[in-house]
Amino acid sequence: MIVAFAASVTLSVRACSILEFGAENLLYPGQNTPEITFQELEAFVPSVFPTKPIFSGIVQFKTNLNAPIDLGTFGYAVVFYLPGTSGDPILNRGGTLDFFDIRGANSCSFTFPQIGPGDTFSNGRISSVTLFNSESIPEAGTTVMLFALALSVLGMVHRFAKN
Numbered sequence: 498m499i500v501a502f503a504a505s506v507t508l509s510v511r512a513c514s515i516l517e518f519g520a521e522n523l524l525y526p527g528q529n530t531p532e533i534t535f536q537e538l539e540a541f542v543p544s545v546f547p548t549k550p551i552f553s554g555i556v557q558f559k560t561n562l563n564a565p566i567d568l569g570t571f572g573y574a575v576v577f578y579l580p581g582t583s584g585d586p587i588l589n590r591g592g593t594l595d596f597f598d599i600r601g602a603n604s605c606s607f608t609f610p611q612i613g614p615g616d617t618f619s620n621g622r623i624s625s626v627t628l629f630n631s632e633s634i635p636e637a638g639t640t641v642m643l644f645a646l647a648l649s650v651l652g653m654v655h656r657f658a659k660n
């Protein structure tokens with residue numbers, strides 16, 4: 498019983514969750530650059546996520562994409578799919594970027610879908626995976642509370658200084 502509990506705790510500590518949260522069609526071929534990929538990722542990261550992507554330390558994979566990729570301590574992954582036969586051929590002639598949030602991992606591996614999401618996006622084959630680091634976003638409530646406290650202290654200092 499104790500061994501089973503210890504094993505489940507160990508497995509849950511190393512587990513990671515990967516959430517697909519958006520996709521974007523690229524209008525023109527050749528737009529799959531780290532800079533454009535980062536700009537699109539920044540635009541799509543929901544404000545409800547506790548982290549935001551950062552550009553430094555990116556890693557891009559272009560080979561062996563049918564094997565698991567070690568996600569290390571990265572916070573986001575962007576998968577590029579070549580143009581396929583689905584969606585509007587004018588809107589996705591540059592392919593599709595698919596965005597993933599990576600949470601709770603010191604290190605885990607994941608094999609990304611080999612074919613694009615389809616429907617209004619490309620169903621072409623996978624071409625690259627770009628991993629981005631992330632940093633925490635400070636909680637706005639704490640910042641507002643500290644600001645209000647600082648204003649109160651300034652008000653009291655001002656009042657006592659007048660007397």
